[in-house]
Amino acid sequence: MRVVRTSVLSIAAMALAFPVVTSGAAAAEEPTGTEMLGNTTFDNGLTDPWSGNDLDPRVENGELVTRVPTGRADGNPGGAPSWDRSVNHSGLAFTAGQQYKLSFDARTSRDVAIVASVYTFNGRYIPEWDSPVALSPETRHVELTVTLHQSVSDVSFGFQLAHSGAAYDIALDNVSLTPVTEG
Numbered sequence: 001m002r003v004v005r006t007s008v009l010s011i012a013a014m015a016l017a018f019p020v021v022t023s024g025a026a027a028a029e030e031p032t033g034t035e036m037l038g039n040t041t042f043d044n045g046l047t048d049p050w051s052g053n054d055l056d057p058r059v060e061n062g063e064l065v066t067r068v069p070t071g072r073a074d075g076n077p078g079g080a081p082s083w084d085r086s087v088n089h090s091g092l093a094f095t096a097g098q099q100y101k102l103s104f105d106a107r108t109s110r111d112v113a114i115v116a117s118v119y120t121f122n123g124r125y126i127p128e129w130d131s132p133v134a135l136s137p138e139t140r141h142v143e144l145t146v147t148l149h150q151s152v153s154d155v156s157f158g159f160q161l162a163h164s165g166a167a168y169d170i171a172l173d174n175v176s177l178t179p180v181t182e183g
């Protein structure tokens with residue numbers, strides 16, 4: 001008899017497939033044109049306030065760089081949910097229905113698909129918004145629109161980097177998150 005169990009991987013897949021529903025409601029009181037992230041350029045040589053979860057990011061030549069080992073941080077050789085290792089920025093707040101522009105420059109030492117997400121982690125990874133991003137050794141300027149279903153505070157934005165293939169290096173720069181001005 002075959003027993004089908006719900007795996008962590010299938011939960012992650014569901015999270016990725018979660019539809020992004022945009023709302024026409026504008027948050028008129030939301031400050032506009034203001035950068036929500038600290039240290040967007042890394043030109044001061046520091047990673048702070050960015051940190052790594054099961055990664056060891058550092059700054060080289062004005063870019064945040066880190067090596068992403070293969071597999072999960074817990075050593076499990078099984079499937080690697082992308083959220084198992086991340087570079088992230090905590091302490092953010094989002095208003096439901098408000099559009100935010102996310103942009104960054106990134107390259108990786110080999111072709112790999114990462115996930116950019118707004119999320120909470122309370123012993124369990126809970127994405128509020130996420131999007132897969134294909135990266136390669138050629139620097140790519142990425143622009144995405146972030147819209148959340150619900151207003152949240154004290155959440156994180158992160159690059160979810162774990163994978164089951166060969167280890168790779170990633171370089172990030174010019175990371176920006178700003179509310180989109182209506183009209």
Ligand SMILES: [Ca+2]
Pocket residue numbers: 041042043061062063173174
């Ligand atoms: Ca820089």
